[in-house]
Amino acid sequence: xxxxxxxxxxxxxxxxxxxxxxxxxxxxxxxxxxxxxxxxxxxxxxxxxxxxxxxxxxxxxxxxxxxxxxxxxxxxxxxxxxxxxxxxxxxxxxxxxxxxxxxxxxxxxxxxxxxxxxxxxxxxxxxxxxxxxxxxxxxxxxxxxxxxxxxxxxxxxxxxxxxxxxxxxxxxxxxxxxxxxxxxxxxxxxxxxxxxxxxxxxxxxxxxxxxxxxxxxxxxxxxxxxxxxxxxxxxxxxxxxxxxxxxxxxxxxxxxxxxxxxxxxxxxxxxxxxxxxxxxxxxxxxxxxxxxxxxxxxxxxxxxxxxxxxxxxxxxxxxxxxxxxxxxxxxxxxxxxxxxxxxxxxxxxxxxxxxxxxxxxxxxxxxxxxxxxxxxxxxxxxxxx
Amino acid sequence: xxxxxxxxxxxxxxxxxxxxxxxxxxxxxxxxxxxxxxxxxxxxxxxxxxxxxxxxxxxxxxxxxxxxxxxxxxxxxxxxxxxxxxxxxxxxxxxxxxxxxxxxxxxxxxxxxxxxxxxxxxxxxxxxxxxxxxxxxxxxxxxxxxxxxxxxxxxxxxxxxxxxxxxxxxxxxxxxxxxxxxxxxxxxxxxxxxxxxxxxxxxxxxxxxxxxxxxxxxxxxxxxxxxxxxxxxxxxxxxxxxxxxxxxxxxxxxxxxxxxxxxxxxxxxxxxxxxxxxxxxxxxxxxxxxxxxxxxxxxxxxxxxxxxxxxxxxxxxxxxxxxxxxxxxxxxxxxxxxxxxxxxxxxxxxxxxxxxxxxxxxxxxxxxxxxxxxxxxxxxxxxxxxxxxxxxxxxxxxxxx
Numbered sequence: 001x002x003x004x005x006x007x008x009x010x011x012x013x014x015x016x017x018x019x020x021x022x023x024x025x026x027x028x029x030x031x032x033x034x035x036x037x038x039x040x041x042x043x044x045x046x047x048x049x050x051x052x053x054x055x056x057x058x059x060x061x062x063x064x065x066x067x068x069x070x071x072x073x074x075x076x077x078x079x080x081x082x083x084x085x086x087x088x089x090x091x092x093x094x095x096x097x098x099x100x101x102x103x104x105x106x107x108x109x110x111x112x113x114x115x116x117x118x119x120x121x122x123x124x125x126x127x128x129x130x131x132x133x134x135x136x137x138x139x140x141x142x143x144x145x146x147x148x149x150x151x152x153x154x155x156x157x158x159x160x161x162x163x164x165x166x167x168x169x170x171x172x173x174x175x176x177x178x179x180x181x182x183x184x185x186x187x188x189x190x191x192x193x194x195x196x197x198x199x200x201x202x203x204x205x206x207x208x209x210x211x212x213x214x215x216x217x218x219x220x221x222x223x224x225x226x227x228x229x230x231x232x233x234x235x236x237x238x239x240x241x242x243x244x245x246x247x248x249x250x251x252x253x254x255x256x257x258x259x260x261x262x263x264x265x266x267x268x269x270x271x272x273x274x275x276x277x278x279x280x281x282x283x284x285x286x287x288x289x290x291x292x293x294x295x296x297x298x299x300x301x302x303x304x305x306x307x308x309x310x311x312x313x314x315x316x317x318x319x320x321x322x323x324x325x326x327x328x329x330x331x332x333x334x335x336x337x338x339x340x341x342x343x344x345x346x347x348x349x350x351x352x353x354x355x356x357x358x359x360x361x362x363x364x365x366x367x368x369x370x371x372x373x374x375x376x377x378x379x380x381x382x383x384x385x
Numbered sequence: 386x387x388x389x390x391x392x393x394x395x396x397x398x399x400x401x402x403x404x405x406x407x408x409x410x411x412x413x414x415x416x417x418x419x420x421x422x423x424x425x426x427x428x429x430x431x432x433x434x435x436x437x438x439x440x441x442x443x444x445x446x447x448x449x450x451x452x453x454x455x456x457x458x459x460x461x462x463x464x465x466x467x468x469x470x471x472x473x474x475x476x477x478x479x480x481x482x483x484x485x486x487x488x489x490x491x492x493x494x495x496x497x498x499x500x501x502x503x504x505x506x507x508x509x510x511x512x513x514x515x516x517x518x519x520x521x522x523x524x525x526x527x528x529x530x531x532x533x534x535x536x537x538x539x540x541x542x543x544x545x546x547x548x549x550x551x552x553x554x555x556x557x558x559x560x561x562x563x564x565x566x567x568x569x570x571x572x573x574x575x576x577x578x579x580x581x582x583x584x585x586x587x588x589x590x591x592x593x594x595x596x597x598x599x600x601x602x603x604x605x606x607x608x609x610x611x612x613x614x615x616x617x618x619x620x621x622x623x624x625x626x627x628x629x630x631x632x633x634x635x636x637x638x639x640x641x642x643x644x645x646x647x648x649x650x651x652x653x654x655x656x657x658x659x660x661x662x663x664x665x666x667x668x669x670x671x672x673x674x675x676x677x678x679x680x681x682x683x684x685x686x687x688x689x690x691x692x693x694x695x696x697x698x699x700x701x702x703x704x705x706x707x708x709x710x711x712x713x714x715x716x717x718x719x720x721x722x723x724x725x726x727x728x729x730x731x732x733x734x735x736x737x738x739x740x741x742x743x744x745x746x747x748x749x750x751x752x753x754x755x756x757x758x759x760x761x762x763x764x765x766x767x768x769x770x771x772x773x774x775x776x777x778x779x780x781x782x783x784x785x786x
Contacts, residue, residue: 107535109531140566140570142568143565144568145566148567150566150568150570152567152571157531157534157571158563159566159567160559161558165527165555165558165559167527168523168524168526168527168528168530168531168555171524172527172528172532172534173531175528175532175537176532176536178513179513179532179537180535180537198523199521199527202523203527203528205521206518206519206521206524206528209519210513362564362565362568363565364604365564365627
């Protein structure tokens with residue numbers, strides 16, 4: 001297998017910050033697990049500043065995401081979620097770290113593994129589960145499904161099923177930001193499988209040509225469904241494949257590394273145009289619920305990563321080593337989260353299925369292009385909703 | 386009537402603006418479209434009748450009953466221009482009106498557009514608003530759609546409609562479906578436009594009719610322009626529409642000349658145009674075939690037939706109201722289209738008419754389409770792939786015997 005095992009580096013606190021129970025905003029400095037590797041640029045420093053409040057929120061949010069994905073797994077097996085369901089557990093650090101570095105005016109667009117990014121961008125658990133189960137209260141009113149989560153107000157642009165098609169869209173978001181002279185950036189995310197799509201390079205060329213504030217984030221979980229990266233790409237150093245576009249390789253299982261990289265990338269993109277971030281991450285589940293995830297990789301590999309690089313465990317150890325909370329408190333938090341998730345599922349189950357009359361809603365924008373003349377001979381005009 | 390090119394194999398050019406001998410002009414006695422919603426009509430001084438609607442403001446031109454005396458150029462209002470200039474005028478007016486409107490395409494900026502539709506716009510509006518893209522249809526279409534998701538109103542120009550096949554995924558999945566799959570959160574007010582259709586020996590790959598491939602995509606609207614008047618009106622309507630609109634232009638129609646009003650006007654995207662009212666048979670057509678039909682109409686009138694010619698303009702959704710009223714009157718339908726026989730616009734229209742107006746038909750719907758072949762390069766063969774006026778005349782005679 002091409003996956004290199006990282007040595008078990010615990011994040012060691014560099015300074016003895018004052019430790020308090022109420023999660024303060026005192027700065028704690030942590031070091032990322034590995035230094036950044038860069039291409040055509042100078043990498044940001046390994047030391048990241050954080051606060052106890054942030055660390056606790058990282059733990060809480062990642063635990064919520066983990067719990068949500070596992071609950072989605074059970075719901076799928078119970079046939080309440082149908083079709084495709086691509087789970088993100090293992091990759092939570094990317095979503096959390098990115099969100100910590102940006103504002104809601106920055107845009108994020110991703111492919112179909114979008115549940116946790118939706119949550120990070122401000123989506124609620126109820127909306128998530130309702131959409132997964134195809135109910136009215138879902139974020140896309142039940143009409144999108146697992147692969148089409150969107151939240152316009154918080155700058156989350158989805159949620160796309162066709163591999164790679166979201167990257168040109170992302171460059172379009174960046175184009176609009178430049179056009180409107182906003183000082184915001186777009187994170188266009190894709191996977192190691194999509195990294196071989198031509199439209200990605202087309203979009204990258206245009207972004208570099210016009211200095212668009214686009215950041216291309218490759219979430220490299222090393223498998224494009226069942227094909228390992230070394231079997232799909234001649235060069236799987238995805239951060240280098242932008243050629244003239246600078247790149248940065250980041251440990252995607254370390255939320256602080258992700259946060260640092262995204263902050264760096266945002267500053268870079270606003271000044272110099274596009275940059276590629278490669279997040280070295282891993283998914284515990286298979287590609288989707290119909291993929292067991294064990295035919296193309298050994299179980300030992302999965303458990304190995306879980307033991308050594310799990311983002312949640314990393315944060316837990318960090319919190320414990322900084323004495324921000326006790327083991328029991330963290331376990332209680334997790335229990336609380338489990339309860340929250342179960343309640344959200346129950347609430348989502350109560351939500352009704354969309355009404356058949358809603359079938360034609362939102363095909364066209366209301367009031368436009370919806371008059372079909374003379375379809376019924378008795379009425380001279382019929383109007384589609 | 387607009388001055389047009391010489392059609393292939395045509396024996397004479399179509400009539401110029403001043404001769405009306407071949408048309409019947411009993412405008413006042415005809416109620417060709419429903420009065421339920423239109424309050425004013427635009428009666429063009431060359432005798433064609435367009436219906437207006439409340440939703441899209443149309444200009445009432447009074448005193449425009451067509452007689453030879455009224456139609457001298459000196460007394461006509463408006464200005465004369467070519468179709469590509471009309472498109473440019475519409476585009477420019479909309480760009481002036483709304484700062485979010487921008488154009489993206491290959492060679493639209495400094496080069497001025499391969500058909501000069503965007504000539505000089507880059508000088509006026511800058512390189513970001515009239516964007517020269519690299520040759521990457523898939524991704525610049527995707528880019529435009531992404532920009533539209535945030536509120537910009539881009540106009541994507543395909544240098545030739547056939548190239549947009551490379552962007553089919555973006556047009557189908559992201560453009561057409563995003564409004565639906567996001568539960569209404571995102572609107573995609575893009576306009577995708579470009580020339581298509583069979584030209585003059587351009588070869589198979591540059592003579593494609595993409596309306597037949599795009600027609601099934603849910604969530605988009607398709608319109609085809611055929612005269613400078615409707616080109617400008619449809620361009621403006623498409624830009625103002627909140628839905629994604631595909632505007633099909635035709636390579637051979639860019640140099641049509643016509644006099645259009647000075648006042649601002651916007652046409653209705655979903656409406657068909659009554660080109661020539663008649664009694665015996667309804668001929669439905671669009672884009673370039675309109676001119677072949679009108680040429681055939683001259684011959685038919687001389688032979689004693691009275692065809693009603695409707696330019697359907699709206700390819701998705703069909704204006705079944707205008708079409709239906711016409712079918713109820715004439716009971717015979719001939720569709721003349723440039724799409725191929727299999728799966729074209731004509732095929733869908735035939736199905737729609739048969740489904741909805743079966744009781745009113747005295748004869749089966751006949752559809753004349755292009756042959757199911759890649760368009761050959763040789764001139765004579767190319768002529769044979771497209772419907773010619775002589776074939777239209779024969780078809781009408783057979784239907785109306």
